Amino acid sequence: MPRLEVIDSRSPNLARMNNYLLGGKDHYSADRVACERLVQIASEAPGVAQAAHRFLLRVTSHLAREHRVRQYVVFGAGLPTPVGVHQVARRNQVGVFTVYVDHDPLALVHGRALWEDRRTLIMRATQAESRSLLRSAAVHEVIDFASPVAVFLVSGLHLLPENAHPAEVLQQTAGVLAPGSFIAASHLVSEDAEVRREADALLREAAGGRWGRVRARADVEAFFDGLHLVAPGLVDVHQWRPGSDRAAGGGSLRWAEHGAVAVVR
DSSP states (O other): OOOOOOOOSSSOOHHHHHHHHTTOSOOOHHHHHHHHHHHHHOTTHHHHHHHHHHHHHHHHHHHHHHSOOOEEEEETOOSOOSSOHHHHHHHHOSSOEEEEEESOHHHHHHHHHHTOBTTEEEEEOOGGGHHHHHTSHHHHTTOOTTSOOEEEETTTGGGOOGGGOHHHHHHHHHHTSOTTOEEEEEEEEOSOHHHHHHHHHHHHHHTTTOOOOOBOHHHHHHHTTTSEEOTTOSEEGGGSSOTTOOSSOOOOSSSEEEEEEEEOO
């Protein structure tokens, strides 16, 4: 019988903090207090979190509608939101298969209860384990890697410490995908060293130590070297093909999230 994990409601948790910033209800007092501390450091945090989520959904819609992608692997899926990747993709394509991946026990429990079905699988892993998970037998039962797949590491790169080599994670992920596949990834950025220092201390605590760091834009740009980015390239996530989606504002030099979509050739 699998070991049951105790949910610690007394300490902040990244998945629950993000749920709070997105306007959800699956959070505790410790998460709300931590979010208030984050907002004191970077007042843009709620808007940036919402913009990153909408970026995820816009990319999904674009890939399903314009490129007919029917297979999705979502790392750092977090707690279920009112609308998920699989639902957006299914609005635009038939025969959609989705794998959601997270390391947080509460996200896994809620995901399996609300989203898992015969075409949607919930798996446990971290972003750093992307390559091994994409090669796992369980994922191959759902995803055909001989056909195009979209892999998402949205709001995921800043979780990777230097010794996890974020650039290598992106390159290795691309290496297991068929031509015509896509990788979408984004990263928290700040040009203010003091904001980065204070935010990293808070978020490292909430992540239970599984945290990389908020980086400067120039550092993030280097992660995408060698990848074939689709227009408009690496931008503030609210600027990535917004169309009529103006619901979430962008960030600033002090706090933003920058993202890009790369095509595998």
